[in-house]
Structure formats: C-alpha cells, structure tokens
Amino acid sequence: MSFPGLTALLSPPTHACRKAVELARQISPASVVTLEEEWGDWLASQKQMDAAINHFIEAGSTLKAIEAAIAARQFTKAAGIVDFLEPAKAQPYYRRMGQHYEEANNRQEAERYMLRAGAPMDAVEMWMRAGNWEAAQKVARGYLSEDELHQF
DSSP: OOTTTTGOOOOOSSSHHHHHHHHHHOOGGGGHHHHHHHHHHHHHHHTTTHHHHHHHHHHHHHHHHHHHHHHOOOOOHHHHTTTTSSSHHHHHHHHHHHHHHHHHOHHHHHHHHHHHHHOOHHHHHHEEEEOEEEEEHHHHHHSHHHHHHHOO
C-alpha cells in the first residue's frame, strides 16, 4: 500500500517526521522502515549525526548507522553495531575503530580491532610507540609470519 505525499512529510521540522512515522505505524507499517531511513538521511544531511544514528538502526541500515556514529565520534556506539555485523561487512570499520581507540589511549581495544582488521603489524607498532615492548612482542609472536617476526 502506497501513500503519496507521506514521504513529503519528512521535511523540517522534526515534528512532521515524527508524525509521519506515527501515521505510518497505524496505516502502513511496512513503510515505517523507509520513513525511518529517510528521516535519518535528512538528519545526516543537516549534520545531526547523533540523531540520525537511531533512525538508521530503526530502519535496519546498519552501515549508515555506523557511518553516522563515527561521524558523531560516538565510537562506543559504532563499536556496538560493528560487533554485531558479519565479519565481511564489518571489515572496513575495524581499522578505523582501532585508530580511534589508539588515539583515545585504549590500547587493548585498539589491538583487538587492529587484529580483526588483519593488521597485526599496526598493533605491534602501536605497542612500540607506547613503549610497551612486552605487548608488542606478544602480538608479534602470536600473529606475525616468520619473515615479519625476523624483521621485527
């Protein structure tokens, strides 16, 4: 069932968006997902990434939700979403998450994401920059090839 003009309600102010979703829930529940995504898209276009995240989640647009969370610097929320994705879809985000956690001095989380990204040398180098030679050696021995280990 289609309702011409319902999508047009997804313009400012946000009150109209909320009303459109409420109306859709009653009249055409199948259209709610589309409306939530469009609302999230509109919020993102207005640089309201914090607000867009939940609408993308409601719409099942997990990749858009992750991008919005990263743009909003809500890495904990982004990590929560990434961790529920299948590894192939999450792969592009692992390195970004690792970089963020290193910058935030949360090196354990940084290591975890770097390893998931298939970048053990990044984790080794991170630990070396931090002066934690034991952690660098542990990662190196556990994840580097013989050739990489000799270079290390």
